[in-house]
Amino acid sequence: MSALLFALVITSAQILLGLAMLCGAYRMLRGPRAQDRALGLDSLYVSGMLLLITYGVQTGRTLYFEAALVIALLGFTGTVAIGKFLMRGEVIE
Amino acid sequence: MIQRLIPYPILSACIFSMWVLLTGFSPGHILLASVIAILVSRTMLALLPEKPALKLGWxxxxxxxxxxxxxxxxxxxxxxxxxxxxxxxxxxxxxxxxxxxxxxxxxxxxxxxxxxxxxxxxxxxxxxxxxxxxxxxxxxxxxxxxxxxxxxxxxxxxxxx
Amino acid sequence: MIQAPNLPGWAALIVGILLLSGASLTLLGTIGLVSLKSFYERAHAPGLGTSMGSILVLSASMICFSVLQTRPVVHEILIFIFITITTPVTLMLLSRASVYRDRAEASVDQAPPDLARVQPNAPNNNDCKGQKKE
Structure with missing residues (x-):
C-alpha cells in the first residue's frame, strides 16, 4: 500500500516536471523575441535534468545521474553560446 | 616548497573532491585524483589570475x-x-x-x-x-x-x- | 510505468515530500515564465527551478541512494554546485543581450539606464528611475 503510494508520488512528480518542460517549450516556440526563446530553452533543460534525476530515484540506477550531469554541462554551454551570439553576432570574439 | 608544488590549494582540493565523488572511493582513484589535482591546477599558472585572498573563518x-x-x-x-x-x-x-x-x-x-x-x-x-x-x-x-x-x-x- | 525503489517507510516519506515540493516549485517557475509580461520579469521565474527546485529534488535523490546503498552518496551535490555557479552566467548574458537589443532597437521604455556609456561626470547621469540617493 505505502509502496504503491510512494510510486504514485514519484510518478506525479515526474508529471509535474513534464508540465514544466512543456511550459519551457511553449516559451521557446512562442517567445516574442529571441532572448525569450533562449530563456525557455534554459528552463527546458533544467526541468529535463530534474526529470532525469527523478527517473534515477524511481529505478534506483545511478546511470541517470551521469546523463543529468552531461545535460547540465551541455545546456549551460548552449545557452551561453546563444546569449553571446545575441549580444554581439559572434560566438567567439 | 608546498607553495611551489600546489600554487592553488583550494582549486586543487576542489578538483580532488570532484574526481573522488564522481568515481568512488578506492585507493587507485584517490592516487589518480591527487596527481590530476596537482597537475591540472598548475595550468592556472599560465592564465595568471589575480590570486584570491580568501580568509577562512566564521x-x-x-x-x-x-x-x-x-x-x-x-x-x-x-x-x-x-x-x-x-x-x-x-x-x-x-x-x-x-x-x-x-x-x-x-x-x-x-x-x-x-x-x-x-x-x-x-x-x-x-x-x-x-x-x-x-x-x-x-x-x-x-x-x-x-x-x-x-x-x-x-x-x-x-x-x- | 509505476514502480518504486524498496525504501523503508520514513525514507519513502521524506523522499516523496522532497520530490513533490521540488517538482511543483520548478513547475511554478516555468508557469511564471509563461504568464509574466515582460522579458526582464520572465527572467526571474526560472530561478525558482534552479535554486529551491533543484535543491529539493537533488536532496531527495541523495537521501534515496544513501539509504539504498547504505553509504553516504553525495555526488548530486556536484550538479547543484554546477547549476548554482552557471545560472548567474546564463541569466546575466541573456539579460545583457536583451538590454543591448532593446537599446539597439530604441525601445527606451524597456531598456535600463546605460551604465557603461554614461561618463562619470556627465551632468545627466542620474536621471534613471530607480536610482538610490546617496
Missing amino acids: AIPKLAYYVALDIIQSNILTARIILFGKKDREADFVLMPVQLRSPYALATLSIILTATPGTLWIQHDPSRHMILIHMLDLTQKEAWVAMMKDRYEPLLMEIFE
Whole structure:
C-alpha cells in the first residue's frame, strides 16, 4: 500500500516536471523575441535534468545521474553560446 | 616548497573532491585524483589570475546561513507573486553603489543575487562602482537594500578583502 | 510505468515530500515564465527551478541512494554546485543581450539606464528611475 503510494508520488512528480518542460517549450516556440526563446530553452533543460534525476530515484540506477550531469554541462554551454551570439553576432570574439 | 608544488590549494582540493565523488572511493582513484589535482591546477599558472585572498573563518558559515534563509524567503515571495499576482507590484531596474572591489567578492555577490529569485544582476560598472539590478517587486526594495548593506557587504568584505 | 525503489517507510516519506515540493516549485517557475509580461520579469521565474527546485529534488535523490546503498552518496551535490555557479552566467548574458537589443532597437521604455556609456561626470547621469540617493 505505502509502496504503491510512494510510486504514485514519484510518478506525479515526474508529471509535474513534464508540465514544466512543456511550459519551457511553449516559451521557446512562442517567445516574442529571441532572448525569450533562449530563456525557455534554459528552463527546458533544467526541468529535463530534474526529470532525469527523478527517473534515477524511481529505478534506483545511478546511470541517470551521469546523463543529468552531461545535460547540465551541455545546456549551460548552449545557452551561453546563444546569449553571446545575441549580444554581439559572434560566438567567439 | 608546498607553495611551489600546489600554487592553488583550494582549486586543487576542489578538483580532488570532484574526481573522488564522481568515481568512488578506492585507493587507485584517490592516487589518480591527487596527481590530476596537482597537475591540472598548475595550468592556472599560465592564465595568471589575480590570486584570491580568501580568509577562512566564521564569516563563511554565517554567509551560507544568511544565503540559505534568503533563498527560502525569496522563493516563497516569488512563488506567491507568480501564483496569486500582486496589485501594487512594479518591476524596475535599481542602480546601487557597492563598496566591494575584489572581483571574487563581486562574483560571489552576483551568484547570491541570482540564486535568490526576485533579483537579477545585470551589469557592474567598475569605474563608478555601481551595479545595475532588476527587481521583480519594487516594494521590497528598501528592505533589500538594507540587507545588502548590513549583511552581505560586510561579510563578503571580511571574507575576500 | 509505476514502480518504486524498496525504501523503508520514513525514507519513502521524506523522499516523496522532497520530490513533490521540488517538482511543483520548478513547475511554478516555468508557469511564471509563461504568464509574466515582460522579458526582464520572465527572467526571474526560472530561478525558482534552479535554486529551491533543484535543491529539493537533488536532496531527495541523495537521501534515496544513501539509504539504498547504505553509504553516504553525495555526488548530486556536484550538479547543484554546477547549476548554482552557471545560472548567474546564463541569466546575466541573456539579460545583457536583451538590454543591448532593446537599446539597439530604441525601445527606451524597456531598456535600463546605460551604465557603461554614461561618463562619470556627465551632468545627466542620474536621471534613471530607480536610482538610490546617496
